[in-house]
Amino acid sequence: MKKLFTIFFMALLVSAQAQFDDGAIAPDFTATDINGNVWNLYDLLDEGKTVVIDISATWCGPCWSYHESGALDDVYSLYGPDGTDEMMVFWFEGDASTNLDCIYDLPGCNSSTMGDWTDGVDYPIIDDDDIANLYEISYYPTIYHICANRFITNVPQSSAAEIYAMNDDCAVASGVNNASIVNYEGVEGEFCGAVNFEPLVQVQNLGTGNLTSATIELSINSIVEETYNWTGDLGTFGLVDITFASLSITENSTINVDITLVNGVADDDDSNNSINTDLSVATSTSDNVLTLEITTDNYPGETTWEVSNELGNVLYSGGPYSDVTTTLSESITLPSDGCYSFIIYDSYGDGLTDGGSGTFNIIDSQGNTVVAGTGDFGYQGNFAISIEGSVAMDDVGSIVNYSGEEGDICNEFTYSPVITVQNQGANNMTSAVIEVSNGTSIILTQNWSGEIASSSFEEIVLDEITISEPTILTFSLVEVNGVTVTDPSLSEVIAEFFQNSTESTTWSLELQTDAWAEELYWQITNSNGDVLFYGGNEDVGADGGGTGLADPGAPGAFASSELIELDFELPNSSDCYDFLLVDSYGDGMVDGGGGYLLITGENGETIIDNDYTNDNFEADHTLIVVNPPVSVDEFENITSFNIYPNPAKDKLNIRFDLQNAMDMKMEIFNVQGQSLFVLNEGAFTSGTHQMSIDISDFTKGVYYLKISNDTQNLTTRFIVID
Numbered sequence: 001m002k003k004l005f006t007i008f009f010m011a012l013l014v015s016a017q018a019q020f021d022d023g024a025i026a027p028d029f030t031a032t033d034i035n036g037n038v039w040n041l042y043d044l045l046d047e048g049k050t051v052v053i054d055i056s057a058t059w060c061g062p063c064w065s066y067h068e069s070g071a072l073d074d075v076y077s078l079y080g081p082d083g084t085d086e087m088m089v090f091w092f093e094g095d096a097s098t099n100l101d102c103i104y105d106l107p108g109c110n111s112s113t114m115g116d117w118t119d120g121v122d123y124p125i126i127d128d129d130d131i132a133n134l135y136e137i138s139y140y141p142t143i144y145h146i147c148a149n150r151f152i153t154n155v156p157q158s159s160a161a162e163i164y165a166m167n168d169d170c171a172v173a174s175g176v177n178n179a180s181i182v183n184y185e186g187v188e189g190e191f192c193g194a195v196n197f198e199p200l201v202q203v204q205n206l207g208t209g210n211l212t213s214a215t216i217e218l219s220i221n222s223i224v225e226e227t228y229n230w231t232g233d234l235g236t237f238g239l240v241d242i243t244f245a246s247l248s249i250t251e252n253s254t255i256n257v258d259i260t261l262v263n264g265v266a267d268d269d270d271s272n273n274s275i276n277t278d279l280s281v282a283t284s285t286s287d288n289v290l291t292l293e294i295t296t297d298n299y300p301g302e303t304t305w306e307v308s309n310e311l312g313n314v315l316y317s318g319g320p321y322s323d324v325t326t327t328l329s330e331s332i333t334l335p336s337d338g339c340y341s342f343i344i345y346d347s348y349g350d351g352l353t354d355g356g357s358g359t360f361n362i363i364d365s366q367g368n369t370v371v372a373g374t375g376d377f378g379y380q381g382n383f384a385i386s387i388e389g390s391v392a393m394d395d396v397g398s399i400v401n402y403s404g405e406e407g408d409i410c411n412e413f414t415y416s417p418v419i420t421v422q423n424q425g426a427n428n429m430t431s432a433v434i435e436v437s438n439g440t441s442i443i444l445t446q447n448w449s450g451e452i453a454s455s456s457f458e459e460i461v462l463d464e465i466t467i468s469e470p471t472i473l474t475f476s477l478v479e480v481n482g483v484t485v486t487d488p489s490l491s492e493v494i495a496e497f498f499q500n501s502t503e504s505t506t507w508s509l510e511l512q513t514d515a516w517a518e519e520l521y522w523q524i525t526n527s528n529g530d531v532l533f534y535g536g537n538e539d540v541g542a543d544g545g546g547t548g549l550a551d552p553g554a555p556g557a558f559a560s561s562e563l564i565e566l567d568f569e570l571p572n573s574s575d576c577y578d579f580l581l582v583d584s585y586g587d588g589m590v591d592g593g594g595g596y597l598l599i600t601g602e603n604g605e606t607i608i609d610n611d612y613t614n615d616n617f618e619a620d621h622t623l624i625v626v627n628p629p630v631s632v633d634e635f636e637n638i639t640s641f642n643i644y645p646n647p648a649k650d651k652l653n654i655r656f657d658l659q660n661a662m663d664m665k666m667e668i669f670n671v672q673g674q675s676l677f678v679l680n681e682g683a684f685t686s687g688t689h690q691m692s693i694d695i696s697d698f699t700k701g702v703y704y705l706k707i708s709n710d711t712q713n714l715t716t717r718f719i720v721i722d
Contacts, residue, residue, distance in 0.1 A: 020135060020136055020144070020152050020154070021152075021349070021378055021379055022152065022153045022154055023151055023152070023153075023182075023183075024151075024152045024183075025150045025151065025152070025182065025183060025202065025239065026041065026045075026135075026144070026146045026150050026151070026152050027134050027135065028040070028041050028042045029041050029131065029134060031090075031092075031126045031128050031131070032126070032128075033090075033124035033125055033126045034100065034103065034118070034124075034125050034126070034127060035124070037124060039090065039124065039126075041146070042150075044088050045146065045147075045148045045149075045150060045237065046148075046235075046237070048086075048148050049085075049086060049087055049088050049148060050086070050087050050088075050145065050146060050147055050148060050166075050167050050170060051087070051088045051089075051090070051145075051146045052072065052075060052087065052088070052089045052090070052143065052144070052145055052146070052155065052163060053089075053090045053091075053092060053131075053135075053143070053144050053146070054066075054067075054072055054089075054090070054091045054092065054141055054142075054143045055092045055094040055131055055132055055135060055137050055140065055141060055142045055143070055144075056091065056092065056093065056094065056140050056141040057093065057094060057095035057098065057140045058093060058095070058098050058102040058103060058109070058111065058112070058113035058114060058117060059095070059098070059102075059111055059112040059113060059114065059547075060114070060140040060141065061114060061547050061549045061550065061584065062140070062141065062157075063114070063140050063141040064114035064115065065157075065550075066141060066143075066157045067091075067117065067121075069157075070120075071157075071158065071159050071160050071163070072089050072091065072121075072123060072160075072163075073089075073120070073121045073122060073123060074159075074160035075087060075089055075160045075163050075164065076088075076089040076121075076122055076123040077122065078160065078164070079164060080122075080123065082122075086167075087164070087167070088123075089123040089124075090123065090124050090125075090126055091117070091121070091123060091124070091125045091126070092125075092126050092127075092128055092131045092132075093117075093125070093126070093127045093128070093129070094128070094129055094131050094132035094137065094140070094142075095111070095129060095132070095140070096129035096132075097110075097111050098110065098111040098113070099111070099127075100127050103116075103117045103118065103125060103127060104116055104117075104118060105117075138347040138348075138379075139347055139348075141157070142154075143155040143156075143157070145163060145166045147167075147169075147170035147171065148170060148172075148237060149170065149171045149182075149204060149206065149237045150204075150237065150239065151170070151171065151182070153166060153169070154349060171206060171272075172206075173206055173207060173208050173236045173237070174206065174207070174208070174268070174269060175206075175207050175208065175267075175268025175269055176207050176208055176209040176263075176268060177207050177209065177211075177262040177263045177265055177266075177267060177268050178205070178206040178207035178208075178262065178267060178268045178269045179203055179204065179205055179206065179207070179211055179214050179259050179262045179267060179273070180203070180204045180206050180259075180272035180273065181201050181202070181203055181204075181216075181257055181258075181259060181272065181273060181274065181275045182202050182203070182204045182239070182272075183201065183202040183275075184199065184200070184201050184257065184275050184277055185199070185200040185201075185202075186198070186199040186200060186255075186277075187249070187279060188277040188278070188279060188382075189278075189279065189280070189382050189383065189384075190279075190280050190281070190282040190371075190382075190383050190384035191249065191279060191280075191281065191282060191339075191384055192281070192282050192284070192338075192339030192384050192385075192386040193250070193281070193339070193386065194248060194249065194250045195248070195249050195279070196246055196247065196248050196249075197246065197247060198243055198244060198245065198246050198247070199218065199243075199244045199247060199255065199257070200241055200242065200243045200244070201216070201241075201242050201244075201257050201275060202239055202240070202241055202242075203216070203230070203239070203240050203242055203259065204234075204237060204238065204239050205234040205235065205236055205237060205238045205239075206236070206237070206269070206272070207236065207262070207268065208236060209263070210233055210234060210235055210236075211232075211233075211234040211238065211262065211263065212231060212232065212233055212234075212263055213229070213230060213231045213232075213261075213262075213263055213264060214229075214230045214259055214261065214262055214263075215227065215228070215229055215230075215259070215260045215261040216228045216230065216242055216257060216258065216259050216260070217256075217257070217258050217260055218244050218255065218256070218257050219255070219256045219257075219258070220247070220249075220253050220254070220255055220256075221253055221254055222254075222256070225247070226244050226245055228242055228244060230242060249279055250281075251281060252278075252279065252280045252281055253278075253279045254276055254277070254278050254279075255276060255277050255278075255279065256274060256275075256276045257274065257275050257276070258273055258274045259273040259274075260273075281386075282339075282370075282371075282383070282384035282385065282386040283368075283369065283370050283371070283386065284386035284387070284388045285364045285368060285370050285386070285387060285388075285390075286387070286388060286389040286390050287364035287365050287366065287368075287387075287390065288333055288334045288335070288336075288387060288390045288391070288393055289331070289332075289333050289364070289365045290331075290332040290333070290334065290362050290363065290364055290365075290370060290385070291329055291330070291331060291332065291362070291363050291364075291365075292305070292318070292329070292330040292331075292332055292342075292360065292361075292362050293327060293328070293329050293330075293360065293361050293362075293363070294318075294321075294327070294328050294330070294344075294352075294358070294359075294360045295325070295326070295327045295328075295352070295357075295358050295359045295360070295375075296321050296323060296324055296325060296326050296327075296328065296352065296358055297324070297325065297351075297352045297353060297354045297358040297375060298324050298325065298354045298590070299324075299348065299354050299587075300319075300320065300321035300322060300323060300324055300326070300616065301320040301321065301322065301586065301587065301616055302320065302346050302347045302348045303319045303320060303321055303344070303345070303346055303352065303358075304317065304318065304319035304320055304344075304345045304347075305317065305318050305319055305342065305343060305344040305345065305360075306318075306342075306343055307332055307334075307340055307341065307342050307385070308340065308341045308343075309338060309340055309341075309455060310338055310339055310340070313455055313456075315332075315334070315340070315422075315424075315455045316330070316332050316400075318330050319345075320347075322588075322615060322616040322617065323614055323615065323616075324590060324614045324615075324616070325358075325614065326614065331398075332362070333393070333396065333398065333424045334385070334387055334390075334424075335392070335393050335396070335424055335425055335426045335454055335455060336387070336390065336392050336393065336426050337387050337388055337389070337390050337392075338387055339384055339385070339386055339387075340384070340385040340386075340387065341382070341383075341384060341385070342362065342371055342382075342383045342384070342385055343380060343381065343382050343383075344360060344373070344377060344380070344381045344383075345379065345380050346377070346378070346379055346380075347379075349378055349379045350378070351374075351375045351376050351377040351378055351381070352374075352375025352376075352377075353375045353376055357374075357375060358375035359373065359374055359375055360373045360375075361373065362383075362385065370385055370386075371383045371384075371385060392426050393424065393425050393426060394425050394426050394427045395425045395427055395429070395480045395481040395482075395483040396423075396424045396425035396480060397421055397422060397423050397424055397425065397429055397432060397452075397477050397480045397485075397491065398421070398422050398424055398477060398491035399419050399420070399421055399434070399475050399476070399477050399491055399492060399493050400420050400421070400422045400457070400493075401419065401420035401493065402417065402418070402419050402420075402475060402493040402494075402495055403417075403418045403419075403420075404416070404417040404418055404495065405417075405467065405495070405497070406495040406496060406497060407496070407497070407498070407621075407623075408497075408498060408499065408500060408621065408622060408623030408624075409467060409470070409497050409498070409499055409623065410499070410527070410576030410623055410625055411576065411702075412466065412467065412468035412700070412701065413466070413467055414464050414465065414466045414467075415464065415465065415467070416461055416462060416463065416464050416465075417436070417461075417462045417465060417473075417475065417495070418459055418460070418461050418462070419434070419459070419460050419462065419475050419493065420457055420458070420459050420460075421434075421448075421452065421457070421458050421460055421477065422452075422455070422456070422457050423452040423453065423454055423455065423456055423457075423458075424455070425454060425480065425481075426454055427454070427481060428451055428452065428453055428454065429450075429451070429452040429458075429480055429481060430449060430450065430451055430452075430481060431447070431448065431449045431479075431480070431481055431482065432447075432448045432449075432477060432479060432480050432481075433445065433446070433447055433448070433477075433478050433479035434446045434448060434460070434462065434475065434476065434477055434478070435475075435476045435478050435488075436462065436465065436473055436474070436475055436476075437473070437474050437476070438471045438472065438473055438474075439471065439472055439474070443465065443473075444462065444463060444465060446460075446462055446463055448460055462475075467497050468700045468701070468721060468722070469497075469499070469647065469700065469721035469722055470497055470498045470499045471496075471497050472494055472495070472496045472497070473494060473495045473496075473497070474492055474493075474494050475492055475493050475494070475495070476488040476489070476491070476492040477491050477492070499623075499625055499647075500607065500608070500622065500623065500624045500625065501624070501625040501626070501627065501646075501647070502601055502605060502607050502624060502625075502626055502627075503601075503626070503627055503628050504601025504602045504603065504605060504607065504626070504628070505569060505570040505571065505572050505602075505626060505628050506567070506568075506569055506570075506601065506602040507567070507568055507569075507570065507599050507600070507601060507607065508565070508566070508567050508599065508600050508601075509564065509565065509566040509567070509568070509597075509598075509599050510563070510564070510565055510596075510597070510598040510599070510600075511535075511563070511564040511565075511595070511596075511597050511598075512561075512562075512563050512564075512589075512595045512596050512597075513558050513559075513560070513561060513562050513563075513564070513589060513595050514560075514561065514589040514590065514591045514594055514595040514612075515560050515561055515591045516550065516560070516585060516591050517536075517557070517558035517559055517560050517561065517562050518537055518550045518551065518552040518554065518557040518558065518560075519537065519540065519549075519550040519583050519584040519585045520536045520537060520540070520558055520581070520582065520583060520584075520589070521534070521535070521536035521537050521538070521540040521541055521542070521544060521556075521581075521582045521584075522534060522535050522536050522579070522580060522581045522582070523535075523542060523579075523580050524568075524570075524577055524578070524579050524580075525577065525578045525580070526571075526575050526576075526577055527575050527576045527577075532568075532570070532577075533566075533568050535556060535558075535564065535566070536556055536557065536558055536582075537549070537550070537551070537554045537555075537556055537557040537558070537584070538554060538555040538556045539551060539554040539555065539557075540554075540582055540584045541582070542580060542582060542619075544582055544584045545582045545583060545584065545586065545617075545618030545619035546583075546584065546585070546586035546618040547584050549584045550584050550585060570626060572628050573628065574625075574626060574627045574628065574717050575625075575626055576623055576624070576625050576626075577623070577624050577626060578621055578622070578623055579599070579608060579621070579622045579623075579624065580619060580620070580621055581597060581610075581617075581619070581620045581622075582618070582619050582620075583617060583618060583619075586616065586617075586618045587616045587617075588612045588615050588616045588617040588620070589612040589613075590612065590613065590614065590615070590616060594611075594612060594613030594614070595612050595613070596609075596610060596611045596612055596613070597609075597610045597612070598610075607624060608622050608624070610622070627646050627717065627718075635707070635712050635713075635714045636712065637658055637659050637660055637662055638656055638657065638658060638659075638707075638714070639657045639658070639659050640655075640656060640657045641655075641656040641657075641707075641714065641716075642654075642655050642656070643655075643705060643716060643718055646718045646719060647718070647719035647720065647721045648695060648718060648719070648720060648721070649695075649696075649720070649721055649722070650694070650695065650696045651692050651693065651694060651695065651696075652692065652693045652695050652718060653690070653691075653692050653693075654666075654689075654690070654691050654692070654693065654705070655688070655689070655690045656688075656689055656707075657687065657688050657689070658684055658685070658686050658687060658689065659686060660686050661683065661684060661685050661686045662683075662684060662709065663682065663683050663684070663709055663710075664680075664681070664682075664684055664707055664708065664709050665678065665680075665681040665707070665708050665709070666678070666679040666680045666681070666705065666706070666707050667679060667705075667706045667708070668693075668703060668704070668705060668706075669703065669704040669705075669706060670701070670702075670703060670704075676703075679691075679693065679705075695720055698720040699720070700720050700721050700722050701719070701720060702717060702718075702719055702720075703717070703718055703719075703720060704716065704717055704718075705718060
């Protein structure tokens, strides 16, 4: 099951920033609702209330689904000002690209909206996009439960009863003299060599009396390093930052911070008086060439990562991914000695723990582990990479990304590829040589000049390349700053082009949906963009991938785990067709056992066979070239006719049957209609005729074979490839 409540959908990813962890302190805000009422968060918390905030966007389908459930309105009605008056609910429109009219579903809406968000709800609605940044949201909707002591808890799309039950986990004021350490800020986890920093802790008054003094000790490996005597005046749930003197850590250490006295006496509740963190020296390596291995969980689209240098510049990044429970490898080349940061993120906050034991490791070229991590890192895991004693890599680069055409093709086309080159060396990159090959020959060599600083990136637009047949293009960096790259294969990218072709115009479709079939829509279009056949949720449509639209009652929506079987007939002419499969949630058909698509031709030939059990997608296109056998109905006396293979490379075969003897002419034309040569002309006997044409000298492209006599003619197209 997806990470949802009932039928509601997980929120849409909107950024790579880290979501607040449970236990974080809620930032205060003052906001004005759409009715002009002004609200302050801390004022409400100081009254002992708990507060629920829903940060959504008017265009967000999952937000609308949860809104329509009425869960938050029930919380407000039962426990808000007109109920028990122990809770408050706020709904925020957090997207800066939408205006107030989108909330009301008015014609002046400058973006898009799911409906009138004010209809049927009583809780305050606030149009304030600053809240999304203040609360560091990663997706819409983000829902937080905030206790009176300012602690945040992330809320799944839960029922009113489940949200109310979260109040039981809120800390309550008890005892007169009761202080708590609620947060630590400073270095934690791994570090390189030595680290200097000033630790900070937040102390909260959980007593019923004011907190006027506290004694706090900081220890390293059980040895007291500093005693901090604080004085002030904090009311119940008040917070204060305590900053200690700078520390210098050079070895594996445990830092403990303890409250020893509260208002000059022992704490009435010492269960929350301590906090500790472990620091460890990162494993060092002299190897600059590293490999990151990530084993994804069931939601690879939540996972991203980055590697930064000591200046905070991001050198490498990856994700989100699409393959579930799959081990993926990423190459990382670091230019010189130094301390590098590796951060791995999960936008949902459950690390790599969903549906398996996801892991990640960074190893050097000798197989030594430099970073080892489990999947249990919540929203974010931070690690250090220590490079010591390496051989400086002065003139090194890599092609790290390709953008441009790839995948299914129909006809010949020309395009300009774009590659991204990273300077992985210590010197500035001022020149490079890039080669493009197709497996048998180099089809492009391009010299580039400019300036790329160390660890920086540059997009390079290459000269035009023509694709006329299935092929694999390899883009290689073969020279940097005049220095030959020893092994270009370590820094190359590929683009694969392939062609699905069939003679069949009678197709049988078999579509096995997953448990969330209402998210699906499919269609077949011809080369003119005309929709010939379609099925599934019409509200999702061709453009609904990732929008969250998924009403089971929508027109055409499939039932959960339904097997759809259809037969349809395409026009009896050559064309290129696009089969489009859309998932509105964006995770394909991976849930509830997964799904698949199978399309076969009239003779049982497999045309499309896509297993989506482990593939996430919003929109999946498959192009199919259809070259049906020539219809002989218009040519009396020819009972069957076929040419093969098509496309052809060196030889084209022709086979036909004549019911009776007759005179005919067979002729080859190019696309301009010019006759190239007469293949055969004269009397043909009755029966089967078969012949082969040597086309090895033909240039690649489209040609036509015409058979004619005085009263009839028949024309069919064939394609010549390299």
